[in-house]
Amino acid sequence: MTPWRWQRTTTSLWRIRAAWVALALVAVLYCVHRFSGPSPLETNLLALLPATEADPVAEQAVERLAGALGDRTVFLVTSRDADHAKAAARQFGAALKESGAFASVTAELPPFDIAQIGAFYAPYRFGLLTRDDRDALKHASVGAASLHDALMQRIHNPVRGPLATPLAVDPFGWLEHWLSALPLATSNLDLEDNMLVAHRGDSTSVLVVTTLHGSAYESQVQRAVLSAASQAQASIRSAWPDASVARAGAVFYAESARRASEQEVHRIGIASACGIALLMLWVFRSPRLLLLGFLSTALGIAGALSVTMAVFGKLHLLTLVFGASLIGEAVDYSIQYFVVYLGAPRDWDAKQGARAVRPALCVALATSLLGYAILAWAPFPALKQIACFAMTGICVAFASVMWLLPAVLPASPSKGPKATQRRLFARAAVLLVHWQRAIGAKRSWAVAIVLAVVCAPGWLLLQSDDDIHLLIQRDPALVAQENQVRDAVGIDNTAQFFVVQGATQDIVLQRAEALGAKLDALPGRQTVDGWRAVTQFVPSARRQAEDRAFxxxxxxxxxxxxxxxxxxAGFRDDIADAWIGAFAQSGTPPLTVERWLAANWSKPFAHLWLGAVEAHGQRGYAAIVMPRRVTPRNLPALIDTARATDGVTFVDKAAGVSKLFGEYRVDSGMWLGGALLLVFALMIARYRLRGGIATTLPVLLAVGVTLAVFGYARVPLNLFNCLALMLVLGVGANYAVFLREGCLRDGADLGAVWTGVLLSAATTLLSFGMLGMSAMPALKSFGATLTLGILVAVLLAPMGMPTQGRKPA
Structure with missing residues (x-):
């Protein structure tokens, strides 16, 4: 090489290295910037799910309820001694308040004059009638004995409720009856010593309610809340050892999910990296090659992280854990390059080595991108992120092998493989020859037929399970505490509800009233044990007008x-005249939702009114009606009731997602078939018809064997198993490609090629196999399917070897 050409080559190499260093710095600095501020990790479980409702207003209702409940946390302080429970709750609340971790802490309620509620409704009293009073008045008339008796009972009744009204304002007690029917008591709690208390058996529980400073899904908020709760619990443990604390709130589930995912990232990432490092050192016997392989992989992961966060803004937990397993796949490209490097003659030419391995890596990259592109087509936000992460990562890893590694391993004398490597390659070559004779060439079809016959009964035994809980698994300890809080408080159902829509506010209220009447009329086991709606606080204008006419x-x-x-009955003339005159006045407008929402005491129920909404280009209004009890027995009746009522939709997020799981699981079969055809076409374009069939057959059989194993094992298939088969297709096809391309390369050592294929499969199995031990059910399904499919694909890869080592024309 002339000095001028050598200098030019050296300058070019340094430019390539500098460009990659700059790219790496940009990616790393961006990741550091994102993680140094508010955490980009998305721990909101609902954010992992797709939109399941055809009606966007129903999706808005789901988000509204999640937001209304997400910024609240509830603590339940329990003791067998009522005084101890109240004292412990006071101290617990004081400790939480002193921590500064909460926007508000309520252990003792501020003084509230409940008479304000009666005063609020008093101007509208002639438009407010309970159903019982309406029925009673149908059989009464002015001066009749029944009306006189009702007045006497009202005057002489010694038992008055907390919402008692003055006789002068409500002589017959109709307003008091209506107020008593208000669903203000939304729980099983009683007000004692300005505290919300529940008595269950010999235990007394006191409620402490808090609100957060920020989102329950921010890591800083989670850490502050967990620290404050732990310190407050420790502060009462010494003074009242008999007191226990249960907690409920989205922040605790979000923190648990984030902590579990971080632990899995560390476990999967460290275990995969260590295992891959040991395997690469054992095969290549070169720390330099090991570091370069991990450099390529690290660049891929850094690029994937930065691009994913830039595109989506947030990083789902599933994406983070799945990304830790991408190490095994991203390192495959550098492994194939190192195999060519070790088998090169003494005068190693890095660019020529890159050209030699490029066809195999291009075909492998295409099949992998195809598999991940199918994931991007799925409607689940988490799967779209995983696809973006993986596609970016393997593209960057591929580019680094094609351009960075040749710049780091420039033209230099090569000593070739060491003696131990030559022995390893020789043994691998012998193994490959024997295994290829057993399953390859003309025996390939016989092997395929035998496998199909063996697998056929397993295919017939396949079952499916599309339960949403395959995606979400909550901490059992937190679930137990939440159930304890729910049992004590009697919290309404918030997972299944009705959305009522209409062009005007009054139409919404009228439809909600009609729905409520139908729910009350449900017979026997179909009953819902009551419901909550804004119409219980604000009747429709039509209903108020009807009651006034009544x-x-x-x-x-x-x-x-x-x-x-x-x-x-003893009323003074002026009081009687004032009450009769109040009805005669016609200037009082009907009670409105806006007037009700303006009252401070309406805040706990404000989430029942969605207000102005827009759906399908049309503006309107919407409200929520929440049944107290939804069971498998009354669920069909509730769905039928919604269908039979204009403007009403029954929302069941869990059932909606499960249904979508099933639909896309079925669709994934067609996706898989289409992907197989595309891979087959790609193989034919590269290896002609016979070569394309031989190269596609191993991964096709791998998919079939995987499905059969699930059938024989009676493991139900879910969407994530089916989507993982896409990756089995995309990744598993690489091994037959690597092997066939190695056979077609001039002067290639088949033992080294087979060793590289086995090493690539081992690293992928090691990383994806770790997913099979994940606590996240979705990732566990992914990992188990990928492990089994890739194992079968690599074992059958010799089927794709050409019968003669010649390049395709």
Whole structure:
């Protein structure tokens, strides 16, 4: 090489190295920037799920409820001694408040004059009637004995509720009856010593409610809440050892999911990296090649992290854990390059080595990208992120092998493989020859037929399970504590509810009233044990007008007789005249939702009103009706009730996702078939018809054997098993490609090629196999399917070897 050409080559190499260093710095600095601020990790489990409702307003209702409940945390302090429980709750609340981790802490309720509620409704009292009072008035008339008796019972009744109304404002008690029917008591708690207390058996529990400073899914908020709760619990343990604390809230589930995912990332990443390092050292006997292999992989992961966060803004837990397993696949490209490097003659030419391995890596990259592209087509946000992460990672790893490694391993004398490596390659060559004779060439079809016959019964035994819990698994300890809180408090069902829509507010209220009447009429086991809706606080304008007309017909039709009834009961003239005159005034407008929402005491129920919404280009209004009890027995009746009521939709997020799981599981079969055809076409384009069939057959059989094993093992298939088969196709096809390309390379050592294929499969199995031990059910399904499929694909890869070592024309 002339000095001028050598200098030019050296300059070019340094430019390539500098460009990769700059790329790596940009990716790493961006990742550091994102993780140094608010955590980009997405721990909201609902964010992992797709939109399941055809109606966007229903999706908005799901998000509204999740937001309303997500910023609250609930603690339940329990003791067998009521005084101890209350004292411990006071100290626990004080400790939480002092920590500064919460926006508000409520252990003792501030003084509240409940008479404010009665005063709020008093101006609208002639438009508010309970169903019982309405039925009673149908059979009464002014001056009748029944109306007189009702007035006497009201005057002389010694038992008055907390929402008692003055006789002058409500002489017959109709407003008091309506107020008593308000669903203000949304729990099993009683107010004692300004504290919310539940008595169950011989135990007393006190509720402590808090709100967060920020989102429950921010890691800083989670750490602050967990630290404050632990310190507060420790502070009461010494003074009241008999007191226990249960907790409930989205922040605890989010923190548990984040912590579990971080542990899995560390475990999978460290175990995979260590295993791959040992395997590569054992085969290549070169720390330099090991470091270069991990350099290529590290660049791929850094690029994948930065691109994914830039595109999606957040990083799902599933993506993070799956990314730790990408090490085994990304390192495959550098392994194939090192195999060519070790088998090169004494004068190693890095660019020529890259050209030699490029066809195999290009075909392998294409099949892998195809498999991940299918994931990107799925509607699940987490799967789209995984696809983006993996496609970016393997593309960067591929590019680094094609351009960076040749710049790091430039033209230099090569000593070839060491003696131990030559022995290893020789043994691998002998193994390959014997194994290829057993399953390859003309025997390939016989092997395929035998495997098909063996697998056929397993295919017939295949079952499916599309339960949403395959995606989400909650901490059992937190679930137990949440159940304890729910049992004590009596929290309403929030997972299944009705969404009521209409063009105007009053149409929404009317439809909600109609729905409520149908729910009350459900018989026997179909009953829902009550429901919650904004109409229980604000009747529709039509209902208020009907009640006012009802009063006019049955009570105020004869004002003189009504006045005589009041005077006979002992009312003064001015009070009787004022009450009758109040009804005669027609200037009072009906009660509205906005007026109700403006009252401070309505805040706990404000989530029942969605307000103005827009769906399919049309504006309207919407509200939520929440049944208290939804069971498998009454669920069909609730769905039928929604269908039979105009503007009403029944929302069941879990059932919606499970249904979508099933639909896309079925669709994934067609996706897999289409992907197989594309891979087959790619193989034919490269290896002609016979070569394409021989190269595609191993991965096709791998898919079939994997499905048969699941059938024989009676393991139900889910969407994630089926999507993992896409990756079996994309990744598993690489091994037959690597082997066939090695056979077609001039002067290639088949033992080294087979060793490289086995090493690539081992690294992939090691990383994806770790997913099979994940606590996340979705990743566990991924890992088990990939491990089995890739193992079969690499064992059958020699089927794709050419019968003669010649390049395709």
């Amino acid at each position: 009063f006019a017909q049955h009570v105020f039709a004869d004002p003189a007789a009504l006045r005589a009834t009041l005077l006979q």
